[in-house]
Amino acid sequence: MREIVREYIILLPILLQLLGIVFFMFNDKHSSKKQKIIMIEIILCDTILVAQNVVDYTLSTKGVYNEMRYISGGVGYSIRPIIILLFCYFVAINKKHILASILVGINAAIHIVDSIAGSHLVFYYDQNHVFKRGVLGYTAFIISAILIAYLVYCTILEHRFKKKLWWAALFIIGILVAATALDISPLYFNYPVSYITLAIVSCSLYYFIWLHVEYEEKHRKDLMAEQRIKIMMSQIQPHFLYNTLSTIQALCLTNPEEASEITGKFGKYLRQNLDSLEQPELIPFDKELQHTKVYSDIEQVRFPNISVNYDIEYDNFKLPALSVQPLVENAIRHGVRNREQGIVKVFADKTDGGVIIKVEDNGVGFDVEAIKKTGTHIGLTNVKERIETMCGGWMEVQSAIGKGTSVSLFIPDGAGENI
Numbered sequence: 091m092r093e094i095v096r097e098y099i100i101l102l103p104i105l106l107q108l109l110g111i112v113f114f115m116f117n118d119k120h121s122s123k124k125q126k127i128i129m130i131e132i133i134l135c136d137t138i139l140v141a142q143n144v145v146d147y148t149l150s151t152k153g154v155y156n157e158m159r160y161i162s163g164g165v166g167y168s169i170r171p172i173i174i175l176l177f178c179y180f181v182a183i184n185k186k187h188i189l190a191s192i193l194v195g196i197n198a199a200i201h202i203v204d205s206i207a208g209s210h211l212v213f214y215y216d217q218n219h220v221f222k223r224g225v226l227g228y229t230a231f232i233i234s235a236i237l238i239a240y241l242v243y244c245t246i247l248e249h250r251f252k253k254k255l256w257w258a259a260l261f262i263i264g265i266l267v268a269a270t271a272l273d274i275s276p277l278y279f280n281y282p283v284s285y286i287t288l289a290i291v292s293c294s295l296y297y298f299i300w301l302h303v304e305y306e307e308k309h310r311k312d313l314m315a316e317q318r319i320k321i322m323m324s325q326i327q328p329h330f331l332y333n334t335l336s337t338i339q340a341l342c343l344t345n346p347e348e349a350s351e352i353t354g355k356f357g358k359y360l361r362q363n364l365d366s367l368e369q370p371e372l373i374p375f376d377k378e379l380q381h382t383k384v385y386s387d388i389e390q391v392r393f394p395n396i397s398v399n400y401d402i403e404y405d406n407f408k409l410p411a412l413s414v415q416p417l418v419e420n421a422i423r424h425g426v427r428n429r430e431q432g433i434v435k436v437f438a439d440k441t442d443g444g445v446i447i448k449v450e451d452n453g454v455g456f457d458v459e460a461i462k463k464t465g466t467h468i469g470l471t472n473v474k475e476r477i478e479t480m481c482g483g484w485m486e487v488q489s490a491i492g493k494g495t496s497v498s499l500f501i502p503d504g505a506g507e508n509i
Contacts, residue, residue: 098282132294136291146162155215161206180301194237338388379414381415399433401436403440404445417499445501483501
């Protein structure tokens with residue numbers, strides 16, 4: 091009895107690892123449904139592999155070399171490449187891995203057919219019950235080596251910008267390679283589970299931990315991005331409100347009736363849009379256009395020499411709040427306000443892969459490179475960072491001194507679908 095316990099005690103830590111993964115996975119609120127499905131498949135395959143190892147070991151210790159031993163061996167050689175393929179799916183979850191899947195299918199077909207038909211193409215036992223490899227005896231090892239190389243490729247390709255994470259993943263892959271080498275080396279000892287089985291179960295746990303490290307890293311970056319957005323919004327909102335109220339104050343001295351009318355209009359606008367201004371999220375373009383028009387209407391009352399024209403061909407999309415209004419404000423205050431006839435044009439239309447928005451003026455213009463170096467024009471910088479951070483778009487500024495300025499925004503298709 092003690093001998094049996096001593097032989098099979100190695101199964102205890104393996105089972106504890108598998109049970110631990112199951113427990114934490116079902117209590118995991120952060121992993122996606124697809125990730126959980128893949129991990130369940132890995133655990134099931136791990137369990138089958140461990141059971142196969144135990145069966146094969148038990149049969150060998152009892153000197154059994156019948157058909158059951160061949161089937162057990164066929165299952166073992168078939169299941170290992172499947173687990174490596176699942177690791178590939180886990181690392182690069184959005185890829186199809188078609189060629190890798192075909193290789194796994196070929197390997198499984200060879201070993202299952204050989205074990206059932208008894209053709210001895212993969213392995214067999216001679217008259218002295220000595221294990222011998224057939225002409226296809228290294229098929230599983232060759233295909234596994236190809237899959238491990240492919241796993242390295244997927245890891246580097248998908249996580250090359252996360253150096254700490256992909257180095258950790260490569261370390262996990264190194265464990266698989268070392269275990270495989272031990273299994274086919276003279277250092278191999280006949281245990282209830284092979285070195286590669288131990289490595290695969292441990293690597294399943296490591297990949298699960300790696301997933302959570304990756305999630306924590308992503309969560310940290312998302313929090314940092316959210317904080318940057320809040321800071322930018324806190325900078326630009328008072329700026330917008332202060333300038334608008336300053337304009338109304340000026341009107342109170344020159345045209346009180348018109349100031350009263352504009353104040354009422356501005357108050358109505360604030361009631362409708364303050365919530366969207368306070369939230370660091372994407373809003374419908376028509377809302378952004380609405381408060382842009384309110385601002386430009388107020389400015390046009392104070393400066394009748396300017397005009398703001400709108401050419402909106404497409405408006406069914408979302409963008410960060412206070413994206414267009416600061417561009418119009420910048421065009422008026424720093425571009426056309428002192429022109430004899432200042433013109434600002436706002437254009438929006440559908441283009442390949444998204445929407446293009448342009449704000450053009452015939453103002454005084456400025457040196458774009460000098461602005462980049464000095465870091466002035468906070469409004470433009472804030473818009474650029476929020477367009478890039480919140481919806482993956484871009485901003486381009488073109489300006490010529492004495493001729494005017496053109497600012498283009500690109501909002502990719504699908505921006506805001508998950509907001």
